[in-house]
Amino acid sequence: MLKKLKDIGLDVGSDLMYFDDDIFYPFITDIQNVERGWLVRYYDNNYFVRNIVIKSKISLKTTRPWFTEKIGVYQKLSDLGFSEYIVALPGPLTIANYSIDEARVYVSKSQIMIDYARIIAEIAESYINNGIRVELHEPELCFTSQLTNELIRQIYVDLFSPLGEKVHLVTYFGVPNLEILNLLPRDLTLGIEAISLEKSREIFDKLKDFSSIRLGIVDSRNTKMEKIDDLISLVFKLEDKGIHIKYLSFNSMTEFLPEVIAYKKVKLLKRVVEAIKH
């Protein structure tokens, strides 16, 4: 699959938001005291994940078997010669939302989020130290309404902000509300989908504050092909408004599309990038 992407000229080699099993597994094999639970819907999709059952306080395993395996895979991929690599990890709010604290070891959901954040930040840092960017999948930011300043500070400002632009905080299935956008640190790369964006002027204006935006312009939840001219003018329009678009991407996981359409859309994305460069 990646070889094919290289052939059509995509620069960033990644899982293309493509997961080994699901967004949480095998990632959680690096975490102490969790088990795979039962099947549940992943937000508003016909896509199911197994939730995570917390047995006791969670921590990062010292051996990190999945991370070690993944690093090996990326070393092999480097033979394909992409200029950059990116790995997909679950965001702390999203994984906490899909966790069941069966033994009631945590006093609150926030504590679970913070513990996951510590673990994920440590893994993210290890990837970055190996030259691999990190894509944090955080659709929960588009659904939650219960985030406090303090929680966002503890998670995103304290733990992820120091890692900088190499962390792509990717939101999808909607856009975070204004209050949440206000709280997020400006130095991460913020992934946001363009489709919902146009509906809200205020969010539009808020995005100017972020130093790096990854704009999801191609819809991975519909086979209908976007018109290239529409996409190009959208990107120009947003740039004119002062939004710092650093990356163009799909608006969510490509596994929602049949392969033939996914490739057509990857090519379309590539053509948009080329047209904008010229």
Next chain:
Amino acid sequence: MSNEIVLPILPTSVIGSYPKPWWLRKVKRLWEMGKADDDDLMEAENDAVTAVVREQELAGIDIPSDGEQRREEMVEYFAERLGGFKFYGPVRVWGNNYFNKPAVVDKIVYKEPITLSEYLFLRKVSTRRIVKVTITGPYTIADWSFNEYYSTKEELVKELSSIINKELKMLADNGALFVQIDEPALTTHPDEVEWALELIDRTADNINAKIGLHVCYSNYRLLMPHLDNLRNISQLLLEFANRRFTDLDILKDFPLEIGLGVIDVHSKRIESPEEVSQAIKKALNYIDADRIYINPDCGLKLMPREVARLKMENMVKGTMIVREELKKRGREVTIFRTRM
């Protein structure tokens, strides 16, 4: 109905799909390669239905289905037989399981009955008074398709709803007594649940048969506020074993019958009869036995056939344990209702 049909209390059934015999899968492959003709395939499918209906009946199932032996996938099967759909290829659903997700590229057209011949054959081979036919509901067909044609999803669901109404009419006119509408997608978009349920219920307008609605692996609480509005649907069939029987409290003041999912269809571990009976007893804390049917969580097609068979056997054995206890209180039967 003038003549009341009486069933043993806690009637047992299946959700629909059942593992296919290996030889049916083989004939299907030969047929795809052009090495078996349509008659060969039909014979194999008929034999498979006969076998799996018998297998369900031997396990003690009161209301068998044809195991959906002629279907590959629940949305694909209907999309292939209606006009207006196109297939681009598979997409991922969970783990490494894929689904051939159709795209609506034109106005949807009802060409001919889709499930009628399935029903007629099932009716012929089953010895049970009631058999179950499953139909994928309009909302799930719409939600599991890419929409390139209709301007809104609601419009697409409406169109599908009126088409499926014709299909249901055809089934009921030919004697089908129990049709289950499968809507696993129903709670996917919380803000669409209200109109979706209304359109699903309308799918069964003027149909003289029992209409069940199956939903699984999702947040059932979203449905609760709207159940009182249903005019045609008399039973909701829900998965509970997978979620380890959490959420059973929704059955308090439940306005419909519940098809209680007591068997996990994503695990090969065979539940014991005692586990099943305990699960039923848990549900009895919230809802009367007269309103409970017993079934697995969802279709059994992903299980090895022998595992499916043993699971059904134990499901019935577990039900029998509870029936024995109910019998001591003089409760042995329930009336087969088409309306609440």
